[in-house]
Amino acid sequence: MTGSGPIFIPKGFKFSAVTAGIKVSGKPDLALILADQPASAAALFTKNLIVAAPVEVGRASLKQSRGRVRAVVVNSGNANCATGRQGIAACKEICRRTSVLLQASASEIFPSSTGIIGLPLPSGKIVSSLKPLLQNAGTSIENLRGFANAILTTDTRPKIASVPLRNGKAAVTGVAKGSGMIHPQLATMLVYILTDVAAPPAQLRAALRNACADSFNAISIDGDTSTNDTVLLLASGASGLQLGAVQREFERALLEVCQSLSEQIVSDGEGVQHVVRLRIEQAKDRSEALQVARAISTSLLVKTAWAGADPNWGRMLAAVGRSGIPISPAKITVLIGDQKVCVGSVARAFDENAAHRELAGPESRITVRLGRGKALLNFLTADLTTEYVKINADYST
Amino acid sequence: MTGSGPIFIPKGFKFSAVTAGIKVSGKPDLALILADQPASAAALFTKNLIVAAPVEVGRASLKQSRGRVRAVVVNSGNANCATGRQGIAACKEICRRTSVLLQASASEIFPSSTGIIGLPLPSGKIVSSLKPLLQNAGTSIENLRGFANAILTTDTRPKIASVPLRNGKAAVTGVAKGSGMIHPQLATMLVYILTDVAAPPAQLRAALRNACADSFNAISIDGDTSTNDTVLLLASGASGLQLGAVQREFERALLEVCQSLSEQIVSDGEGVQHVVRLRIEQAKDRSEALQVARAISTSLLVKTAWAGADPNWGRMLAAVGRSGIPISPAKITVLIGDQKVCVGSVARAFDENAAHRELAGPESRITVRLGRGKALLNFLTADLTTEYVKINADYST
Known part of the structure; x- marks a missing residue:
């Protein structure tokens, strides 16, 4: 598991976080990414048909601004989902107020929310915290850590991944929150990836889709799909490097950042004790491999x-x-680890102690060969413990 | 929840159980239903593509015998699944030995197994117990209870349902085991339904399909599908009543027996504390209602x-x-109980204490209206407790 390497701050971005009073715990709950100039942006959203207000507003804003983002405003503690017209109005109000303070267009403010579903967003608390939020913004690693910390909910630790490009001339750096694929009550997967290479939104979008296929779309903690999931990629262009000139290096770095954040999310999953690297081999195609991986990784008995x-x-x-x-x-x-435990669907003698040891470690490897083709998929998932049930049952309204 | 009413023994059947030594606990683990004359039979089997040997053999035998069954031989403690050719041979050997003792055809012996997967079936233990098993067979309620008890695995109680026809002139009586839709390690859903009306297999099959749609196919404990699931309906004809003459009453009785056994299975689900009656209304059709019910009832967060x-x-x-x-x-x-908690996907003020009370009881009602059509489905499911995780994690090979 990564996340402990050096952090590179892509040029052209500032970060900030404050306590707006949304979380009952009194922890920081309002966070900002500020681009010096409108950044080029691409985003992927939840496929759930029930979507939170910030997902609706953010999707529309990106279209209206043609993929330009000046600021990202994230609150944790309230998902602003199933809040109807009021929720949309509250979200727009926050974007509008932020845009006035920044002398930008409202469609250039990208909103995110995560936390409890179905409660009205306390937009007053957020609006009155916008000024200090903007004033605190800075480019230090501490500022970035502050942002990464303020977007958490049931997560036990912040999630950051960073890869330099061209010996540090530019970078790809991502920040995530998530402690399950979805926890509409208390958590959601939110990912913000920043780079200072220059690229139009369409180019970013293609790169992001590819990277997500082998990272965020190939993980499962509990099989649910969030109403708020968002992955946003922003490119400031402040390094002066064009994406086209570093295409391969950029794509590799982006994939590495997405995979590192995916691993950090799964290993911090609610109640997770064992992370499982599930490899599906000999599938006809990727989508069939994914279907098998999902059946295995969502089986309660498994x-x-x-x-x-x-x-x-x-x-x-x-x-x-x-x-x-x-x-x-x-x-x-x-196969469990390198041992075949079943061949042709028939039991095969194997070293049970060695298999138990493989599964007892913090990470284990399971391989399933389908005998249907040449496609393969690496999928990341985890166990289901009594701790998971406690976290999600003992939270009572 | 039913299962406590009077038991009617359909004429033409005997029952028996012995301890063959398959279960480590030393509890009864070999059970028999014996028809005086070959009974007319219909069966439904698991849709899992990985099937246990007795499912393969039983399916082939029913075809060969044209739906005639003289005896059902069930062992618990070993699923005889993922055992390859040896497993098939062991299963056939048991049927052959039983048929010799009964002077019947081997294809008239219907086999079932439930228990641990991937271990060789101890067919020697079973074969040497066949004689006492046949000798013990009787028509008393105690005999039936012995059968119901010997087929259990992680179940905490036997499951029997019985409905008289024509004021007791005939009956439909079912016995089930199952403590989850599937537990390939330790459990499986097996259901045997007996009647003394007379009917050809095709007629039984149609009735069984209909009854299962609104019972065994509308329940979920943990979302998995067994490799051994079997529902077998046997008609001895010993009452002299033709099914055609009591069609409606028979169908109603069959549905009632299937629904009672379904309820008994869900309420005895591993770790289950709360049974949930999930009602999907305003679906376009039944299959869409089922898809929604399954998404809700397999969500870990729900x-x-x-x-x-x-x-x-x-x-x-x-x-x-x-x-x-x-x-x-x-x-x-x-709706939770009779209270609307969310309308148009938007939060609505509701009495949280009353909703909590509804969910805290042994049974609760949840209704989801889709606004798409007129189909409705009653689905039976249950909660996921730490006890479930313990039962299935602490069992270690």
Whole structure:
């Protein structure tokens, strides 16, 4: 797991965080990314048909501004979801007030929210905190850490990943929050990736889609899809480097940042004790590999076996069998670590102690071979522990 | 929840159980239903593509015998799944030995197994117990209870439902085991329904399909699908009543038995504290209602909220949003008990204490209105507790 390397601050961005009083805990809950000049932007949003107000507003604003973002304003503690017209109005009001203070257009302010669903957003608290939020903005690593900290909810630690480009002439740096694919009550996956290379939004969008396919779209903590999920990529261009001139290096760096943040999210998942690197091999195509990975990684029986470090491959096999892919049982092989535990869907003698050790560590490897083709997928998931149930059952309104 | 009413033994059947030594606990683990004459039979099997040996053999035998069953031999403690050719051979050997003792055809012996996956079936233990198993067979309620008890695994209680026809001239009586939709390690849903009306297999099959749609196919404990699931309906004809002559009464009785057994299975689900009656209204059709019910009832966040009796409708709304149905958020209404908690996907003031009380009882009612049509579905599901995780994580090979 990464996240501990040096942090590079892409030029052209400032960061800030304050306590607006939304979180009951009194922790920082309002955060800002400020671009010196409107940055070029691309974003991906949740596929859930129930979407939060900031997702609706942010999507429309990006269209209106043609992919230009001056500032990102994030609140934690309230998801502003299922809040109807009032929620949209509150979100727009915050963008408008921010734009006035920055002498920018309201569509250049990108909003995000995460936290409790169905409660009115306390927009007054946010509006009255905007001035100090803007005044505090700075370019230091401390400022970035402040931002990363203020967007958390049930997360136990901030999530930052950073990769330099051209020996430090530019950088790709990402900040994420998320402690499950979704927790509409208390959490959501929000990701902000910044770079100082220069690129039009369409170019950013293509790069972001590719990077997300092998990172944020290939992880699962609990199989739910958020109403607020957002991945935003901003390019300030302040390094003077054109993306086209560093295309390969940029794409590699972007993927590395997205994968590092994905790993940080899964390993900080609610109640997670064991992270599982699930590899689906010999699939016909990628989408079929993803379907099998999701069937395995959302099976309660598989996830609870992992919690007990139990090399119970029968549960995984049963999940493959109901995944909806027209598999031939005689072609299915399952490996725990490097050991084959089941070949042709039939039990095979294996070292149970070694398999138990593989599963008992903080990270383990499971491979499923489908015998259908050449596509492969690396998927990141985790176990389901009593701690997860406690976190999500004991929170009572 | 039913299961406590009087039990009617359909004429033409005997029951028996012995301890063959498969279960480590030393509890009864081999059970028999014996028909005086070959009974007319219909069966439904798991849709999982990974199937246990008895499912393969049972399906082939029913075809070969043209839907005639003389005896059902069930073992618990070993699923005989992922056991390859040896597993098939072991299953056939048991059927062959039983048929010799009964002077019947091997294809008239219907096999079932439930228990641990991937271990060789101890067929020697079973074969040497067949004689006492056949000798013990009787028609008393005690015999039936013995059968119901010997097929259990993680179940905490036997499951029987019984409905008389024509004032007791005939009956429909069912026995089930299951403590989750599937637990390939330790459990599976097996259901045997007996009647003494007379009917050809095709007629039984049609009736069984209909009854299962509104019972066993509308429940979920943990979202997994077994490799061994079997529902078998046997008609001895010993009452002299033709099914055609009591069609409506029979269908109603069959549905009642299936629904009672479904309820008994869900309420005895692993770790279950709260049974939830989930009603999907205003769906376009039944299959779309089922898709929404399954998205809600397999969401970890929803199930853990239920465990905490938390009226967290936002989690249910988010599950509807990702169910794959092209819903209009503005048309979605959610009720907890009789209270609307969310209208048009927007929060609505409600009595949280009353909602909490509704969810805190042994049974609660949740209704989701989709605003898309007139189809409705009653679905039975349950919460996810730390006890479930313990049961399935602490079992270590």
